[in-house]
Every structure is written in structure tokens, then in C-alpha cells.
Amino acid sequence: MQEVAIEGVIFFWIMLTGLGLSFVFGVLLIILHNILYRKFDRILFIRPYFTQTELALYAAWPIGLLRSIMYMTLILFPDHARKKRFKELSLPISVSRPLKIACAFCMLLLFLTALLGVAFFLYGGALYVINNA
């Protein structure tokens, strides 16, 4: 491990952390999807919140996982979600505290991994350009 350039350490930290987090995110998303679709599909996966096309689209695996992300947005950011998709939703959405924490953790992982993904390409790309200039 000696004489390793700091640029390499940073790059591989970004790459391997991103890979690790994306794996954890994938597993957690599948677990939460199995809880959320049972709880919310009956009241939320209907018109007018989803169009006919979306209802068919999001019913299939693996693209159906996206609807769980939308439910998570509703749980965590109700004002934003009601403004964007679940307009005129009168039913109160209440979930247990552990589920809310799990959703928050999953959402945090999603954005953190996406951020690391962007950093992977930007930082790695910059190093590549410098090396080959």
C-alpha cells in the first residue's frame, strides 16, 4: 500500500464505496418495495395519481421498483410529492417510525450513490484527461 498516489486512493475510494453503497441500496430497495407496495398500492397505485400507461409500466419488474421510490418521496417529502404527483390526496399517510427511518436511509443511499457516480465520472474523467494530455 506504500507509495500509492493520493489521486488513486481518492478515485478507488469513490469507485469502491459507490459500488458497495449501490449494492446495499439495491437490497434495501427490494426489501422496502415488498413492504410499501403491499401497504400503498391499493390507495395510491390508481388513477388519477398514475396514468393508464404508468399503471401498466410500473406494474412490471424491475421498473416497478420506481413506484416504491415515489411512495418514499410521499412519506419523506409529502408537500413536494403532493404537488408533483399525488395531487388532491386527502388520505393522511402515516407510517411507523422504523419504516420512515428505513425510507430515509434508502433515499439517502440513493442520492449519495448518485453523487458518487457523478464524482466517479467527473474525477476519473479529469484524471484520465490529465494523464493523456
Next chain:
Amino acid sequence: MLLGKDTNYDTIFYQVKSGDTLSAIIKQYHGNVSLQQQKSVLDKILADNPEIKNPNIIFPGQTFALDVPQNYCAFPGLPKTPVILADEQEAKVLKQTLQKATPQENNLFSAIAPVMLGTGVMSMTMIDQTFKTNTPLVAEIAENYNDYKANNITKGQYNYRRKTLLNRLKTKLGPTNILLNGTNSPNEVLRISRKKGSVPTQAMTQQINRMSRLSKLAFRGGIVLSVAGLGVACNQMANTDDNQLKNEILIESLGGIAGGAAYSITATATIAVFFVATPIGWVAALAIGAGSVIAGFTGSVIAKNVYNVYGNKIDFVSLAGVSQLCKK
């Protein structure tokens, strides 16, 4: 006879390494077999590969077809390395091509195999996305007919909507329609059935079922090709003694996975924020497939470059224990 039943054997293409002998290769894949069985396997190799004139003379880089037991991985002490298998037809064509090829051309084949796999993943993603997202359009064509029969819309409205939906479907399917309907256009296939005793919208139901089936096949095909890509990397690592090269292959593969994952997770995060969701046409599907493959390829190129310049003192292969997993 040892190789009497072809169904119990897979055909692989083995590339001869320095120091290899045919008897050692047979032992590697068939285990400790009797002399008679070993002779039987050797005779089969010579029959399948007429370019091998003398079993005692094989050259490094030479590729030949080899029948291996389907359960060879279960034998203790035998290679755990995944191999690319070929079915009978593929084997025939590959064998003919490889027999005519020079050692340099054989090496080139090994080099371009990951690119071929990447292109395959892209095509599979495109088919999967196009069919999956346009199935609702076919359902809408059937719904339109049902609305007309229920007197909810006039004949003029029905004809106009049907024409619009069919045109949209035709545009969205693009060249993937050939897979679905051959040379027939969607309006030729999606006709209302006038046959007695049949459901008028049965053509739409059949089309939806076909799209779902093809989409599932393409999704699985994409996964198989991705795993095959990893198998190629593992095989390459197993076939080199150069630790630096092993690390390069590992980092290249991990970079590819990281690039693809970064692409799909960023897309998911964007959808989560903006709630974008519209049916995807073949151009967009191709862009998604190509984007995923390009991101994977770019990731692998960047990772390999950064490793060679900044990180070649780190022995990832030993740290991750990959050398134990991908070994001869």
C-alpha cells in the same frame, strides 16, 4: 463410451497456454480418468479438430473445441473458472472460423469478445425497454374498440383514435417491430377479429403476451450477457500469471460495473425527483441501452488508466481474494 452421449457434455473452446499438453488438459476437465477413457477423449478431440495432426504437438495460442462434462465444476480440484459455452450450431461456426484463423486472429477474438458482449447487452436493453413500455399502447387499441362497442364513442372517433394509436405504436417500435411481427406492420397484425366464436380483440391480447414474453427474454438475455462478461474477465485472470495484469483486468471489470451502476442510479434519482415517466420509443430505448453500455465502457477505461498511473501499488486481487475465486 465416455463421450457417447452428447447431451451430458458441453463444448468449450480452449486456448492452449505455454506448457499445456493434451493429456494435462483432459485431466484438468475430466479428472483422473482411466487410460482407456483418456484415449477415448483424445480420439474425440482429434476427430473434432482435424487441424491437430499430432496429439503431442500443440502450440500456445492455438484454440480447439473440447467436450467437457456438464458437471465438471463439481469435481474437486478442477477449475472453477466460468467458461463460455457454445451450442451445437454456434460451436460449428466458431470452430470453422477458429480453424482458419491465425494465432494473431485468435488473440483478436479474445480481445473483442467483451465488446461483442457489450453490444449484445445494449440490444437486449433496447428490446426490453421498447416492448415493456409500449405494451399499454396495444392495450389502448383494444380499449378503444371496447369503448366503441359500448357506444361511448362514435365510429369517426374510433377510427381516428385507432389510426393515431397505431401510428404512435409503429413509430415507437421502429425496427424492433421486425422481431415482433416480422415484415408485417402493426396495423396489419392488430386487426379486429370477425371470426365466429373468437374474441374481437384477441390479436391485441396475443400481441401483448408476445411483447411481455420477448421483453422478459431480453431482460434475462441482458443479465446472462453481463454475467458472461464477468466470466470472460475471471477466465482471463485465471489464465495469466502476471499479477499486474490480473489487477488491471479486475479494476477494468469493476470500473465497468461502477460506470453502469452510476448511470442507472443517477437515472433513478432523476426520476424520483422529477417523476418523469413516458412510454419509451426505440430511439430512447437505444439511447438508454447505449448509455448504459457506454457508461460501463467509459468507467472501465477510466478505472484502468487511473490504476496504471496512480494505483498500481495496490494489489486489489489479493486484497479481495479474487485470485482464489478465479483460478485454474
